[in-house]
Amino acid sequence: MKLYDYLPSGNGYKVRLLLKQLGIPFQLTQMNLVKGETRTEEFLTMNPNGKIPTLILPSGDILTESNAIILYLAEGTRFLPEDKLMRARVNEWLFFEQYSHEPNIAVVRTWKALGDLDELQTATLPQKMANGYNALDVMEKQLQTSDYLVGNSYSVADIALYAYTHVAHEGGFDLSNYPGINNWMQRIKNQDQYIPITDDCQN
Amino acid sequence: MKLYDYLPSGNGYKVRLLLKQLGIPFQLTQMNLVKGETRTEEFLTMNPNGKIPTLILPSGDILTESNAIILYLAEGTRFLPEDKLMRARVNEWLFFEQYSHEPNIAVVRTWKALGDLDELQTATLPQKMANGYNALDVMEKQLQTSDYLVGNSYSVADIALYAYTHVAHEGGFDLSNYPGINNWMQRIKNQDQYIPITDDCQN
Numbered sequence: 001m002k003l004y005d006y007l008p009s010g011n012g013y014k015v016r017l018l019l020k021q022l023g024i025p026f027q028l029t030q031m032n033l034v035k036g037e038t039r040t041e042e043f044l045t046m047n048p049n050g051k052i053p054t055l056i057l058p059s060g061d062i063l064t065e066s067n068a069i070i071l072y073l074a075e076g077t078r079f080l081p082e083d084k085l086m087r088a089r090v091n092e093w094l095f096f097e098q099y100s101h102e103p104n105i106a107v108v109r110t111w112k113a114l115g116d117l118d119e120l121q122t123a124t125l126p127q128k129m130a131n132g133y134n135a136l137d138v139m140e141k142q143l144q145t146s147d148y149l150v151g152n153s154y155s156v157a158d159i160a161l162y163a164y165t166h167v168a169h170e171g172g173f174d175l176s177n178y179p180g181i182n183n184w185m186q187r188i189k190n191q192d193q194y195i196p197i198t199d200d201c202q203n
Numbered sequence: 204m205k206l207y208d209y210l211p212s213g214n215g216y217k218v219r220l221l222l223k224q225l226g227i228p229f230q231l232t233q234m235n236l237v238k239g240e241t242r243t244e245e246f247l248t249m250n251p252n253g254k255i256p257t258l259i260l261p262s263g264d265i266l267t268e269s270n271a272i273i274l275y276l277a278e279g280t281r282f283l284p285e286d287k288l289m290r291a292r293v294n295e296w297l298f299f300e301q302y303s304h305e306p307n308i309a310v311v312r313t314w315k316a317l318g319d320l321d322e323l324q325t326a327t328l329p330q331k332m333a334n335g336y337n338a339l340d341v342m343e344k345q346l347q348t349s350d351y352l353v354g355n356s357y358s359v360a361d362i363a364l365y366a367y368t369h370v371a372h373e374g375g376f377d378l379s380n381y382p383g384i385n386n387w388m389q390r391i392k393n394q395d396q397y398i399p400i401t402d403d404c405q406n
Binding site for chain 2: 064072092102103142
């Protein structure tokens with residue numbers, strides 16, 4: 001498999017972490033988002049939406065959208081339950097992540113990583129912070145009652161939500177009042193074949 | 204089944220349209236989002252994220268997130284392919300919808316429906332419009348080569364993307380230069396048991 005990725009990206013990290021935990025080797029091509037490397041004509045031919053992660057399967061088929069990729073890779077493994085209702089619970093968390101969590105928590109982190117906020121970002125920041133804390137509240141409520149997000153076992157739902165939660169402090173989010181989330185993050189760090197977000201898995 | 208919904212919502216419409224086309228009767232409870240009816244303590248007990256659509260199954264289990272709901276309902280029916288790669292394609296479109304399409308096309312429509320834009324909305328509008336047109340461009344590219352979004356048959360991917368695309372003009376999007384999208388929308392209107400977004404299916 002061949003993965004187009006950008007190491008600081010939590011969306012890319014989801015795929016790298018799962019591939020590592022599944023024992024699937026892959027070749028990584030780093031794309032510098034800041035330099036617009038995913039907006040070239042060549043890259044847009046592979047992924048018309050111009051985003052990483054983009055995964056090339058051994059068949060040559062191309063997969064996009066981080067959460068669609070991890071659902072595909074997890075099919076038939078311990079990372080995705082068989083039960084229909086449990087699968088719906090995984091999907092609920094994956095869509096929650098892309099709509100209510102990532103656009104707030106990840107976006108603020110990216111803004112801060114790139115330097116001073118511009119005027120529009122500064123004006124939008126309070127709503128993004130409030131929405132981000134609301135997403136953390138929803139996670140905390142679940143993690144006060146279960147060790148993992150779905151069915152009390154580690155799944156792609158945990159991988160997807162962990163990706164940007166564990167670096168939320170880089171965007172200025174204070175997680176000290178979220179004991180359920182902190183204990184859950186420690187459980188994930190203790191998983192077999194865990195890698196940090198900075199690991200390119202190329203050795 | 205019992206559906207908590209808000210008739211102007213495209214996210215709710217996805218579920219109503221699929222339930223109608225599957226021939227599954229349901230009881231609708233309308234929640235007025237503008238009046239904050241999904242932020243009451245009672246509603247948050249059902250759905251901690253405070254959103255419609257929220258579906259109560261005959262078992263009493265509660266499902267949230269429109270795209271997770273339609274995936275659950277479509278399992279084992281003609282609205283969701285069996286093939287693993289085709290299922291990944293459906294998921295790609297569903298995540299694309301929630302990340303790249305809905306936050307731009309649906310959000311601008313909602314702003315305009317509620318009256319004059321405030322200062323921050325006005326400042327954000329140009330980027331939302333550009334992102335929305337970019338999402339339409341991605342759809343058009345696919346629909347220039349196939350009659351439906353995935354595998355040339357009508358699926359929940361089409362239902363999910365149709366929901367806010369067919370009312371995009373209400374947000375000021377001009378679809379006249381998108382012949383692929385326009386022909387596809389007509390194909391969807393021609394499906395058996397098609398209902399308009401305003402239909403509450405309660406008779």
